[in-house]
Amino acid sequence: MAQRRSVRLGAGARIAALALSLAGCGHTDPFASPPYGSDAPFDATPPARLTYNAAADRAPAWLVDGTGLLYSTQQTDRLDNDVCAAVLPPAGGTQRELWCDVPGGPDATDAVEAPAIGADGRLGFLTATGSVGTTNPQRAGIAVASSFDPRDGRMVRTFPYTPEGGTLQFTADHLRWLDAGRLVYVGQNVRVSSQCQSCPTDTLRTGEAVTILSVDAAESLPVVLSGTADATGVGGARRRCGALHAGG
Incomplete structure (x- = not known):
C-alpha cells in the first residue's frame, strides 16, 4: 500500500507557485484605464x-x-x-x-x-x-x-412626472443630446419657501437622478439611470463596455 506523504511548501515556494499561476492566466489587467488625453484647457488664454x-x-x-x-x-x-x-x-x-x-x-x-x-x-x-x-x-x-x-x-415630456424606478421630478436641467433621438438630463425636485408672508421667496432645486428621454418615440417615457440618485449635473456622456457613464 502506497504511503501518503504531505509536502509543505516554504513561503518562498508558495509565492513562486502563486506567481506562476497568475502568469499563466490570460486575462488582461482589469484595472487599466484608457488614456483620456490632456486635462489642460483647449485655450490657455483667460476667459x-x-x-x-x-x-x-x-x-x-x-x-x-x-x-x-x-x-x-x-x-x-x-x-x-x-x-x-x-x-x-x-x-x-x-x-x-x-x-x-x-x-x-x-x-x-x-x-x-x-x-x-x-x-x-x-x-x-x-x-x-x-x-x-x-x-x-x-x-x-x-x-x-x-x-x-x-x-x-x-x-x-411634461412635468411633474415620476419615471419608473425613480422619484417625483418637478423639472429638469443640464440637458444634453445622447444621440440623434435621445436626451439625457438631471431630473430635479423644486421647493419654494419664504421666511414670512412679506419676505421674498427662495427657490431650492435639488437633483433626483440622471434620466434618459427618447424624444422621437410615440410616447416619451423617461428612464432613470441606475446609480445616479442625487446627481447634480451631466457632463460628457459616453458609451463604454455597453453601459452609459455620465461624467461630472
Whole structure:
C-alpha cells in the first residue's frame, strides 16, 4: 500500500507557485484605464466676458456651425419677467436673435432654459409658463425644436412626472443630446419657501437622478439611470463596455 506523504511548501515556494499561476492566466489587467488625453484647457488664454446683463445669463450652447452661442437670458425691463432665448456672436457684441413670450405669450411669464443643440441642429430645451407674479408654473416640460429657434418647439415630456424606478421630478436641467433621438438630463425636485408672508421667496432645486428621454418615440417615457440618485449635473456622456457613464 502506497504511503501518503504531505509536502509543505516554504513561503518562498508558495509565492513562486502563486506567481506562476497568475502568469499563466490570460486575462488582461482589469484595472487599466484608457488614456483620456490632456486635462489642460483647449485655450490657455483667460476667459473673456461676453454679456453684461444685470440679470442672469446662463446655459450657453454652441450652434452647430460655431457661428454663435444660444443661451438663456433674464430680461429685467420686461413686466412679465420672461427668461428668453438669445443668440450671441462668438466674440460677444449685439444679440443676433432674441426670442421671448415662448411658449405662453405676452400675458404670461415664460421661460426657455437649459438649451441643448444636437449634431443635426435640433434644439432640446426646458420650457415653462405661468401667470405673471406667481412662482409655480402652470405648465412645464421638455420641448424639442427642429432648429435653434424655440418658437417651433413641441412638448415631448411634461412635468411633474415620476419615471419608473425613480422619484417625483418637478423639472429638469443640464440637458444634453445622447444621440440623434435621445436626451439625457438631471431630473430635479423644486421647493419654494419664504421666511414670512412679506419676505421674498427662495427657490431650492435639488437633483433626483440622471434620466434618459427618447424624444422621437410615440410616447416619451423617461428612464432613470441606475446609480445616479442625487446627481447634480451631466457632463460628457459616453458609451463604454455597453453601459452609459455620465461624467461630472
